[in-house]
Amino acid sequence: MSDTAxxxxxxxxxxxxxxxxxxxxxxxxxxxxxxxxxxxxVLAALLAPWIAPHDPYLTTRRRMLPPVWEARGTxxxxxxxxxxxxxxxxxxxxxxxxxxxxxxxxxxxxxxIGMLIGFISAFYRRLDGVLMRxxxxxxxxxxxxxxxxxxxxxGSGLQAIxxxxxxxxxxxxxxxxxxxxxxxxxQDFMEAGRSIGLPDHTLIWRYLALNCISSVFVYLTLRFAQxxxxxxxxxxxxxxxxxxxxxxxxxxxxxxNELFIAPHIAxxxxxxxxxxxxxxxxxxxxxRDLLDPRLxxx
Amino acid sequence: MLKHLAQRMLMSVPVLLGVLLLGFLLLQxxxxxxxxxxAGPTATQDVVDQIRGDLGLDRPLVVQFLLYLGxxxxxxxxxxxxxxxxxxxxxxxALWPTAELVxxxxxxxxxxGIALGAVAAMNRGRWIDRAVxxxxxxxxxxxxxxxxxxxxxxxxxxxxxxxxxxxxxxxWTLEGLASLVLPALTLGLSFIGPVARMTRTSAxxxxxxxxxxxxxxxxxxxxxxxxxxxxxNALIPVVTLIGLQAGFLLGGAVVTETIFSWPGVGRMxxxxxxxxxxxxxxxAILVLALCFIVINLAVDLMYAALDPRVKAx
Numbered sequence: 001m002s003d004t005a006x007x008x009x010x011x012x013x014x015x016x017x018x019x020x021x022x023x024x025x026x027x028x029x030x031x032x033x034x035x036x037x038x039x040x041x042v043l044a045a046l047l048a049p050w051i052a053p054h055d056p057y058l059t060t061r062r063r064m065l066p067p068v069w070e071a072r073g074t075x076x077x078x079x080x081x082x083x084x085x086x087x088x089x090x091x092x093x094x095x096x097x098x099x100x101x102x103x104x105x106x107x108x109x110x111x112x113i114g115m116l117i118g119f120i121s122a123f124y125r126r127l128d129g130v131l132m133r134x135x136x137x138x139x140x141x142x143x144x145x146x147x148x149x150x151x152x153x154x155g156s157g158l159q160a161i162x163x164x165x166x167x168x169x170x171x172x173x174x175x176x177x178x179x180x181x182x183x184x185x186x187q188d189f190m191e192a193g194r195s196i197g198l199p200d201h202t203l204i205w206r207y208l209a210l211n212c213i214s215s216v217f218v219y220l221t222l223r224f225a226q227x228x229x230x231x232x233x234x235x236x237x238x239x240x241x242x243x244x245x246x247x248x249x250x251x252x253x254x255x256x257n258e259l260f261i262a263p264h265i266a267x268x269x270x271x272x273x274x275x276x277x278x279x280x281x282x283x284x285x286x287x288r289d290l291l292d293p294r295l296x297x298x
Numbered sequence: 299m300l301k302h303l304a305q306r307m308l309m310s311v312p313v314l315l316g317v318l319l320l321g322f323l324l325l326q327x328x329x330x331x332x333x334x335x336x337a338g339p340t341a342t343q344d345v346v347d348q349i350r351g352d353l354g355l356d357r358p359l360v361v362q363f364l365l366y367l368g369x370x371x372x373x374x375x376x377x378x379x380x381x382x383x384x385x386x387x388x389x390x391x392a393l394w395p396t397a398e399l400v401x402x403x404x405x406x407x408x409x410x411g412i413a414l415g416a417v418a419a420m421n422r423g424r425w426i427d428r429a430v431x432x433x434x435x436x437x438x439x440x441x442x443x444x445x446x447x448x449x450x451x452x453x454x455x456x457x458x459x460x461x462x463x464x465x466x467x468x469x470w471t472l473e474g475l476a477s478l479v480l481p482a483l484t485l486g487l488s489f490i491g492p493v494a495r496m497t498r499t500s501a502x503x504x505x506x507x508x509x510x511x512x513x514x515x516x517x518x519x520x521x522x523x524x525x526x527x528x529x530x531n532a533l534i535p536v537v538t539l540i541g542l543q544a545g546f547l548l549g550g551a552v553v554t555e556t557i558f559s560w561p562g563v564g565r566m567x568x569x570x571x572x573x574x575x576x577x578x579x580x581x582a583i584l585v586l587a588l589c590f591i592v593i594n595l596a597v598d599l600m601y602a603a604l605d606p607r608v609k610a611x
Contacts, residue, residue, distance in 0.1 A: 137316045142545025142550055145586055152571045152579045153324055229441055233553055236443050237568050252443060256557070259447060260455045267451075272442040278439040285435075 024290055031286030033281040041276060045097040053091035055076070056246050057257075060085035064262040082251075082265045083258050095246035096272060098158070102247075103228040106162050110169025110227075111220045116217075117170065118177025119204055122185050132178070135171045143168035143230050153240035158247070161240045165227045176219045180212035187211075218287040225280035232273045248273050306598050310591045317587040321580045322366050328361070335576075336379060371542065375449055375584070376577035378570075385581040389563060396562035398469050399481050400589075401492025404540075407486030408493060412536065413490070416529060422502065430494055437491025443551045446484040446557040454480060464559045481558045488550050489543065496539045507543040534605050541597030544590055563589075 026032055044051065054077075065081040066073045067088070073080060079088035107244050121131045147164035154160050184190065185208065234240050235249030243254065248269040255266025326332075333350040334341075354365045369375070375385035418430035448514045454462035458552055467474035504510060505528055513527045552564030559565070567582035569575075 020487070063510075096513050112528055114363060133312070137312050141313070141317060141320070141587065142590055143548030144545070145583055145590075148552070148571055148586075149320055149324055149583055152574075152576065152583075167604075210359055212418055219579060225439065229439070230549075232441050233443065233549065236441070237553065237556060249441070249443075252441075252447070256447070259451060263447075263451055266447050270441065270447060274436070274444060277441075281439050294322070 003276075025286060028286050031283055034282035034286075037275065038279040038283065041096060041279070042100060044093060045100050048090075048093040050076050052087075052093045054087035054090045056086060056090040056094045057244050058086060064258060064265070065263065067264050067268075070264075079268055080262070080264050082255070083262070088265065088268060091246040091251060092248075092268060092272060095248045095251050095269060096276070097278070098226060098241060098247040099232060099235075099247065099249070102158060102162055102165070102231045103224055106165030106169060106227045106231065107220055107224045109162075110166040111173050111216075111223070113166070114170040114173025114211075115177045115216055117174040118179075119181055119208055119226070121174065121178045121202070122181030123204055125209060131174075135174050138167070138171040139175070141264065142240060144233065147230070147234040147239060151234070156239045156242060158241055161234045164234065165231055168230065169223055169227065173216065173219065177212065177216050180215045181208055184208055184211045206264050215291055218291055221280060221284035221287060225277045227279050228273065228280065255289060302594075302602055303486045303599065306595060310595065312415050313591060314587075317584065318367060320365070321584050321587075322363050324576065324580050324583075332576075364459065370584070375581035378578045379575045380578075381572060385577050388566065388578065389581050389585050392434075392561060392563045392566045392582075395465055395560055396551060396555065396564060396589070398478060399485060399554065399560060399562060400547065402478055402482035403485035403489060403547070406482065407489040408540070409484070409495025411490040412497045412529070412533070414490070414494040415499075415536075416501055416532075418494065418498045418523070419501035419505065419532075427498075428469075430498065434491035434495040437487065438495075442484060442553045443557055445487045446480075446554060447469065449480050449484055450557075453483075462558060465561055468544070480559050481554050484558070485550050487553045489547060492539060492543055493536060496536050497532060497555070500535040501528055504531045507531070520606060530604070534601065537600050537604060541594050541601075542599070544593040548586055548590055 016042050025035075043196075062077070062079065062081055063085040065077050065085075066085055067080045068075055068078050070080075076091070079092060082091065097148055117131060117135070121128045141145065146167050147161060150164045151157075151160040164217075168291070190207055192201065193203050198207075231240065232249035232252075235247050236253040238253065239252075241247035241250045243250070251269035252266050252273070253260075255269070257264055333346050333355055336353075337346045337349050357365070368384060373386050375389070376382065378388060379383055379389070402577065414430050414433070420426045421427050424496045450462045460479045461473075462480050465474065466477040469475055471480060498531065510523060510527050513523045518527075547565070553560065554560065555562040555565035557567050562584055563582050563585050567579060567586060570579035570582055
């Protein structure tokens with residue numbers, strides 16, 4: 001088959017810079033650290049049920065204990081306890097789990113739909129106009145408003161937040177994918193593939209998608225950071241996870257009542273969000289610089 | 299210029315219609331009978347039927363949407379389900395505090411961000427440049443509420459410099475101004491990072507441009523070169539960025555208002571959603587979307603003022 005003869009050649013030429021890219025990424029110490037920290041956080045969140053020192057929902061009489069490095073802190077509760085005497089460290093682990101889950105789900109679903117729209121838009125030029133106009137309208141509705149509106153309709157909860165984040169992710173990913181796909185569409189091998197009579201789905205998935213997937217994935221890393229941030233904000237407003245569930249934004253919000261007596265209840269989950277988003281942003285920026293060396297000079 | 303403005307306004311019509319449709323569907327998608335929800339659980343069937351007739355809920359959806367459009371155009375946004383006051387008058391009261399907050403934030407954060415970005419670009423590669431980059435990356439990675447909590451703990455509680463709950467009066471009184479400080483600082487901190495970063499990037503780009511070399515070559519003072527030849531050109535992408543960030547800014551305002559009990563549209567929207575006061579929520583979301591559109595129009599006009607090429611187009 002002529003297409004199987006062509007395709008490996010194409011893939012080889014595309015994949016060659018990849019190992020070099022990973023090595024260069026490893027040389028960027030900041031990005032490497034960010035990646036490792038993120039990996040550690042994901043692992044800790046995955047292993048939460050096994051490594052959490054206490055039950056995150058178990059209330060005790062030892063309320064508002066400060067973290068261990070403060071005067072009244074104890075080694076039993078490393079990060080102290082919250083207003084109901086629940087272990088902060090355990091809640092932090094479970095909360096990170098919920099927050100990461102929201103971010104990853106929203107980015108994955110929104111990214112997949114957005115990519116599909118982007119590919120179709122670039123491949124079938126007749127649909128491009130309509131799709132991109134709809135895209136523009138979606139793009140111009142602020143994500144927080146979407147979140148507010150969806151929470152009003154389907155009620156507060158993680159589903160509402162994920163739905164809002166998906167709707168916010170789709171148009172941005174669609175636009176980035178379309179941009180990358182249009183560049184690929186102009187290449188000779190697309191014309192060659194078409195001239196040997198390959199069906200559309202082969203052209204789209206084997207030729208088009210494989211060739212722009214890396215730049216879209218880099219964008220998704222940055223988008224993931226955005227989704228975590230936005231999800232945390234919506235949760236903070238009370239539109240997401242409901243008590244007693246643990247979720248970082250919601251935990252920060254519930255710490256507001258004891259902000260001046262026990263500030264750690266609000267600040268520790270907030271700091272966790274900052275670390276996750278910061279690492280994802282640094283990693284995304286580094287990957288983008290590697291893909292587009294023009295930006296690096298600046 | 300006028301043509302450009304008219305074009306831009308036409309382009310916001312689909313967005314506005316989309317938002318109106320979203321707001322309209324908001325009430326449609328609610329599980330259960332809307333008329334029953336509005337009337338309350340103890341109302342008799344007659345009352346429910348009357349409300350249904352009054353709101354046109356027994357007509358086809360398209361007709362209902364057109365009726366809704368007609369009402370919105372006349373400024374009738376319905377009645378709050380909790381206070382039974384007109385939504386439009388509630389929103390009118392909340393609009394000014396929100397405007398105060400957003401304007402106060404922009405007034406300090408934009409110049410500060412531009413200054414930071416310009417200083418970083420001029421000292422490229424030195425520690426001050428790295429500090430600005432680090433500051434802006436951390437800034438865009440921090441949720442608005444964290445800034446708010448930290449400012450509340452330190453400036454508000456420990457050092458007692460500024461009040462941190464509610465709005466103590468109109469902005470021209472001393473108390474009113476003092477109560478605006480922390481919310482405006484909070485919102486600005488979340489905005490300064492992107493502005494600094496964009497200014498730095500675009501200033502670096504412009505600094506290598508031919509016209510800047512020419513300006514230096516003809517012996518202009520460094521200050522004149524930076525202010526007139528570099529910054530003015532570097533500001534164009536920054537202005538665009540402000541438009542792109544308008545949604546983010548409004549979202550930040552919603553959070554800031556909620557935390558500081560600032561009586562604006564954002565806090566009203568969140569409160570209405572949490573208490574399931576749907577007409578009020580619908581109205582508040584609509585007003586926030588309108589603000590978004592207005593900010594973007596304003597940005598476009600500024601854009602045209604900064605870049606004569608846009609005017610000609």
